Amino acid sequence: MGQGLGYLSGPARLAGPDEGISREELALATRNHGLPLEALRYDVTPPGLHYVLTHYDIPYADDGWRLTVGGRVRRPLRVTPADLAAFPAVTTRVTMECAGNGRALLTPRPVSQPWLVEAVGTAEWTGVPLRVLLDEAGAAADAVDVVFTGADHGVERGVEQDYQRALPLDVALGRDPEVLVAYAMNGAPLPPQHGCPLRLVVPGWYGMAHVKWLRDITVSDAPFTGFQHTVAYRLRQEPDDEGEPVTRIAPRALLVPPGFPDFMSRTRVVRPGPVRLEGRAWSGRAPLTGVEVSTDGGATWDPAVLDPPDPGGDSRWAWRRWHADWTAVPGHHVLAVRATDEEGDQPSGPLWNRGGFANNRVQRQPVLCLAAHDEPA
Ligand SMILES: Nc1nc2c(c(=O)[nH]1)N[C@H]1C(S)=C(S)[C@@H](COP(=O)(O)O)O[C@H]1N2
Ligand SMILES: [Mo]
Secondary structure, three states: OOOOHHHOOOOOOEOOOOOOOOHHHHHHHHHOOOOOHHHHHOOOOOOOOOOOOOOOOOOOOOOOOOEEEEEOEOOOEEEOOHHHHHOOOEEEEEEEEOOOOOHHHOOOOEOOOOOOOOOEEEEEEEEEEHHHHHHHHOEOOOOOEEEEEEEEEEEEOOEEEEEEEEEEHHHHOOEOOEOEEEEEEOOEEOOHHHOOOOEEEOOOEOHHHOOOOEEEEEEEOOOOOOHHHHOOOEEOOOOOOOOEEOOEOOOEEEEOOOOEEOOOOOOEEEOOEEEEEEEEEEOOOOOEEEEEEEOOOOOOOEEOEEOOOOOOOOOOOOOEEEEEEEEEOOEEEEEEEEEEEOOEEOOOOOOOOOOOOOOOOOEEEEEEEOOOOOOOO
């Protein structure tokens, strides 16, 4: 008798009180890398510095790639990536963040990809608006969900599956944000790890919605009940809660780590005097209204200067730069930064769910300021 697939990975698990990061979590963390926080300086994240998250394997895309649009449509489509170039192209600057960002900072820690705060990046995605393809195929008026299937295949908690996610029809047909079937990232064909040759881009939504290696678009008259909707990506306190689906990105601000790092602890070291604090802030849920900075671990807050959205175009869905000036005095400090959008601000206190999703708790950055006479050797 063969062993069932459930043997490979059991139910989702929480780490024990003193349980360190396991070899399995480390294996995930080396495949799925984050944005080095110093790269928050770039408006558009350079290739290779954008975070990557892949549940299974990166499929090898050959010339035979076809995208189908089917299900409840009048004229099913079957197109090559090159065929998409015949449709009007749209380019949108989008900040993407993994829903699991912040997971490894939770107590107890949900055992999964152990992100700290670096699962974010901003790219310029070029592609065809999804609504144009759905119009072309003649999506039925009674449709409910549009299901997106990637070419990657794997097992998760005992369930063998293609990576699949869905969007409600009104989101799929939306103009603000406009969902894209993208074939280019930062002006070049999609790199393998970001979905070559085609991916979905859903501005404002957490990463799991942006299906990579897109193979099939299926219009459905029933709500989608696949694994990545009903089992994964739900906000739950208890394993058998129905939970709320994870959707749009909650507000967050991050700091470009100031000064220079200690190799092992990554504690930052600065010299006394003026220090420019800067970083990025974003929200997919509502427009940003401000950013505040604390240099005393969150006891007191001062407003930072939040740059206007980039004048270069439609950047409602992209992060914005902020800065503040700090006069460092010798000693240990904890810097913190928080963003506010029209729906509220970032929590300073604990925020927990079993999947470790949407943990936008305020970032804390320890900094050591040297005494004036501690000059380099
Ligand atoms: N086909 C497919 N699409 C996928 C995934 C995946 O594993 N397979 N991972 C999702 C998740 S969880 C995230 S956070 C984003 C990451 O996109 P990136 O690697 O381009 O940053 O892709 C999403 N799209
Ligand atoms: Mo993710």
